[in-house]
Amino acid sequence: MTTEHSVTTDASSHPRRARLLFVGVMLALTAVFIGLGTWQVQRLFWKLDLIARVDARVHAEPVPAPAAADWASISPEKDEYRHVTATGTLEHGKSVLVQAVTERGAGFWLLTPMHLTDSSTILINRGFLPADQRDSTARAASEIAAGPVTITGLLRLSEPGGAFLRSNDPANDRWYSRDVAAIVFAKDLGSTVAPYFIDADATPNPGGVPIGGLTVTSFRNSHLIYALTWYALAIMTIAATVILRRRRLI
Secondary structure, X not given: OHHHHHHHHHHHHXXXXXXXXXXXXXXXXXXXXXXXXXXXXXHXXXXXXXXXXXXXXXXXXXXXXXXXXXXXXXXXXXXXXXXXXXXXXXXXXXXXXXXXXXXXEEEEEEEEEEEOOOOOEEEEEEEEEEHHHOOHHHHHHHOOOXXXXXXXXXXXXOOOOOEOOEXXXXXXXXXXXXXXXXXXXXXXXXXXXXEEEEEEOOOOOHHHOOEOOOOXXXXXXXXXXXXXXXXXXXXXXXXXXXXXXXXXXX
């Protein structure tokens, strides 16, 4: 009798453990879904704040680009996309071409060092070049004559490490991202170089290229949809668990 009772008890405990395990898994999934939904809500408010900040900076009156004394305090939160101006001499011989895909198609960004009167240097993204104008002889007219020029545009922070699945190759002068530090080193621009670059505005260049003013300042914002999706999955998981329990299927 004792043996039979023990066997019956063990057999009945297995379904109970399975039910508890199932409920535990469903509760864990619910917690994960709620956590992901909450994270997307946080991302939503971050994205809305970013959009508001960028819009305000882009449409503000231009101010002088941060000088060397201010470089250490530059941050994305307070500086990226600021509307700035810089005056200096462009060194066309040390320009680099960075692969780009824009609303005008595939081509290159033309980054040229600008030497300021205080002996510092800022990289200027003068704009977009179609692929058939990558050779300097094809865009000779675009090389502004020697002498001080003023560039107005948006302050952008360095893009280190290359692009998705493609690393910069300075040795062969192949660039896939606007990595300021790597470009400075490859072109031997010295030590007093700004840790940012300036995206030039749409002011026409001689010869019609490069084409400025193509900075993307609109940002995809699907965080609310993602948040609602995760919260819906959490509700569905709870509902499924309750229904199965009431029907004694678990």
